[in-house]
Amino acid sequence: xxxxxxxxxxxxxxxxxxxxxHSFRSITDKLTSVVLTKHTPKAWFATVAVGFLLFNxxxxxxxxxxxxGIGIWGTNIPVGWAFPIINFVWWxxxxxxxxxxxxxLLLFKQDWRTSINRFAEAMTLFAVMCAxxxxxxxxxxxxxxxxxxxxxxxxxxxxxxFRSPLIWDVFxxxxxxxxxxxxxxxxxxxDMATFRDTAKHPLLKKFxxxxxxxxxxxxxxxxxxxxxxxxxxxxxxxLVLSVHTVVSFDFAVGIVPGWHATIFPPYFVAGAIxxxxxxxLTLAIPLRKMYHLEDFITMRHIENMAKVMLATGLVCIYGxxxxxxFGWYSGNEYERFLxxxxxxxxxxxxxxxxxxxxxxxxxxxxxxKRMRRNxxxxxxxxxxxxxxxxxxxxxxxxxxxxxxxxxxxxxxxRPTIWDFSTFFGxxxxxxxxxxxxxxxxxxxxxxxxRTLAPDARxxxxxxxxx
Amino acid sequence: xxxxATSPALYGLLAEFDSAQALLDAAKQVHAAxxxxxxxxxxxxxxxxxxxxxxxERRISPLVLCGGIVGALAGYxxxxxxxxxxxxxxxxxxxxxxxxxxxxxxxxxTILFSAFTAGLSMLAMNGLPQPYHPVFNAERFARASxxxxxxxxxxxxxxxxxxxxxxxxxxxxxxxxxxxxx
Numbered sequence: 205x206x207x208x209x210x211x212x213x214x215x216x217x218x219x220x221x222x223x224x225x226h227s228f229r230s231i232t233d234k235l236t237s238v239v240l241t242k243h244t245p246k247a248w249f250a251t252v253a254v255g256f257l258l259f260n261x262x263x264x265x266x267x268x269x270x271x272x273g274i275g276i277w278g279t280n281i282p283v284g285w286a287f288p289i290i291n292f293v294w295w296x297x298x299x300x301x302x303x304x305x306x307x308x309l310l311l312f313k314q315d316w317r318t319s320i321n322r323f324a325e326a327m328t329l330f331a332v333m334c335a336x337x338x339x340x341x342x343x344x345x346x347x348x349x350x351x352x353x354x355x356x357x358x359x360x361x362x363x364x365x366f367r368s369p370l371i372w373d374v375f376x377x378x379x380x381x382x383x384x385x386x387x388x389x390x391x392x393x394x395d396m397a398t399f400r401d402t403a404k405h406p407l408l409k410k411f412x413x414x415x416x417x418x419x420x421x422x423x424x425x426x427x428x429x430x431x432x433x434x435x436x437x438x439x440x441x442x443l444v445l446s447v448h449t450v451v452s453f454d455f456a457v458g459i460v461p462g463w464h465a466t467i468f469p470p471y472f473v474a475g476a477i478x479x480x481x482x483x484x485l486t487l488a489i490p491l492r493k494m495y496h497l498e499d500f501i502t503m504r505h506i507e508n509m510a511k512v513m514l515a516t517g518l519v520c521i522y523g524x525x526x527x528x529x530f531g532w533y534s535g536n537e538y539e540r541f542l543x544x545x546x547x548x549x550x551x552x553x554x555x556x557x558x559x560x561x562x563x564x565x566x567x568x569x570x571x572x573k574r575m576r577r578n579x580x581x582x583x584x585x586x587x588x589x590x591x592x593x594x595x596x597x598x599x600x601x602x603x604x605x606x607x608x609x610x611x612x613x614x615x616x617x618r619p620t621i622w623d624f625s626t627f628f629g630x631x632x633x634x635x636x637x638x639x640x641x642x643x644x645x646x647x648x649x650x651x652x653x654r655t656l657a658p659d660a661r662x663x664x665x666x667x668x669x670x
Numbered sequence: 671x672x673x674x675a676t677s678p679a680l681y682g683l684l685a686e687f688d689s690a691q692a693l694l695d696a697a698k699q700v701h702a703a704x705x706x707x708x709x710x711x712x713x714x715x716x717x718x719x720x721x722x723x724x725x726x727e728r729r730i731s732p733l734v735l736c737g738g739i740v741g742a743l744a745g746y747x748x749x750x751x752x753x754x755x756x757x758x759x760x761x762x763x764x765x766x767x768x769x770x771x772x773x774x775x776x777x778x779x780t781i782l783f784s785a786f787t788a789g790l791s792m793l794a795m796n797g798l799p800q801p802y803h804p805v806f807n808a809e810r811f812a813r814a815s816x817x818x819x820x821x822x823x824x825x826x827x828x829x830x831x832x833x834x835x836x837x838x839x840x841x842x843x844x845x846x847x848x849x850x851x852x
Contacts, residue, residue, distance in 0.1 A: 228817035355752055363752035367764055372774040379778040383785045390789050401812040417799035421814050423710040425796045427720035431730050432792035436785055443781045450774055654714040662690045662716055
């Protein structure tokens with residue numbers, strides 16, 4: 205941070221991580237004033253209103269589901285896995301960028317993670333919540349799901365089958381949810397102390413005071429804190445890679461053509477990060493505008509995220525190419541039929557090509573620096589990727605299932621209004637939770653932003669600024 | 671602590687410093703002068719500050735290792751007990767003890783137990799949650815979570831003496847030195 209290795213004005217010189225002239229005081233004031241104010245932007249109300257409306261659609265759809273059963277959905281035989289698993293995989297994937305930013309970029313000492321990690325972690329938490337809804341409600345009888353999903357001593361003395369990837373998934377996703385919540389909360393504790401000490405209203409002081417656990421910034425506490433935080437990052441890194449790997453096992457361990465492929469784990473993980481970064485951009489671009497955070501979420505962050513998207517997107521495309529190659533090279537007639545049906549003559553071939561447009565063609569514009577620094581263009585690209593990654597799961601699941609091994613079992617899949625209202629309802633829930641979070645908790649880590657300010661520099665025997 | 675006394679006991683002396691650098695330099699001198707019950711407070715982690723006060727603890731790592739081992743054994747043990755002893759079922763002709771298939775859940779419980787050991791042992795060793803602490807009695811201390819740096823020497827320190835320690839702290843370019851009640 206002390207000065208650049210490049211001459212002044214060099215094109216390789218990275219953009220700054222924080223706007224010029226910031227001190228501890230200005231960082232604290234700016235980031236606490238977003239929350240500790242009576243003023244709420246109009247755009248906030250508008251967004252939450254839309255989100256909450258969609259969430260009410262979800263409540264209606266789920267109520268009807270509980271009365272009638274899953275027959276209200278388009279799910280049928282042979283397409284027995286449809287919207288719920290598509291949405292589940294999509295949401296879990298979105299969560300992965302949050303952990304990547306908070307854990308993996310921390311281990312790689314990428315200090316640009318600092319201003320985006322907090323709300324990316326919140327995004328992870330809410331995305332996992334949305335994802336977890338689907339495995340529960342897709343059973344149609346969620347009150348029975350407890351003993352279907354979790355190993356607990358029940359009156360029937362039966363236990364789940366640990367040889368099935370579906371139970372691995374339960375362990376992976378619940379561990380992921382719990383560890384993400386812990387990581388996020390531990391990161392919040394010192395900021396809660398700042399809020400406790402800056403809030404004026406006694407009730408707010410109490411609220412943030414309880415959340416701060418009495419944090420006082422002691423040097424010994426900080427030493428243990430940083431140690432534990434680093435360990436948590438180290439533990440979250442294999443965890444996040446394992447979660448989408450296990451999700452991909454739900455498919456890859458089966459024998460269905462189009463699922464049974466060894467490329468699935470890395471390809472799913474790359475796709476998850478791809479989509480997750482698209483969602484971070486989808487949220488970061490409007491939020492930085494709404495709360496005037498251009499000094500903290502700078503073009504450097506936006507551009508770096510675009511680069512990560514471009515790279516992981518190309519890994520994803522490599523996965524698509526491998527899938528097609530495996531199908532052809534297997535020499536198996538079912539595999540070959542699947543590839544031809546998926547990409548060329550099948551009734552869902554359009555979805556494959558829309559997916560290629562969204563995930564491959566449009567994002568290639570991010571090769572251009574001008575496009576990477578244009579928030580409108582990036583927001584559009586991120587939207588395409590959000591849609592494209594949803595379609596990817598649609599293509600994998602529906603085109604593989606709708607043509608069963610026997611032509612007599614062939615059937616089309618058509619989602620109903622209840623499928624859509626449930627899906628968009630979780631989008632509404634996600635948006636609502638995200639915006640409520642931004643309103644009541646610091647969306648940018650205040651104490652970590654301080655480490656970027658010039659005041660933070662010390663010369664110690666170990667050398668270097670923090 | 672909470673017994674009824676006419677005036678509260680002295681907890682220590684609190685000195686405020688202007689910058690992270692000043693605090694770090696002062697911490698080194700406090701340690702060099704032989705004070706053992708001293709602590710520093712800052713709004714952000716300052717590398718080397720805890721070490722400057724003579725803090726060399728690394729107890730979290732071995733605890734996390736233990737947590738991970740317990741998690742692995744618990745996860746694998748649960749799988750073995752349910753699939754082999756409590757509820758053996760022939761599923762697709764696979765062995766009851768399908769150790770390969772048992773790895774993913776055991777891996778997840780390993781991570782779960784070690785991550786919670788890391789987080790909770792950090793809080794426990796720090797004595798958090800702790801709603802009350804004498805440093806909060808100082809009026810300026812609210813700024814310790816924003817932009818101010820503090821150093822406290824406790825009255826319980828064997829070398830502590832109100833006059834001498836106060837003069838010593840003032841000599842370290844402290845901006846202000848105040849007494850803290852218990």
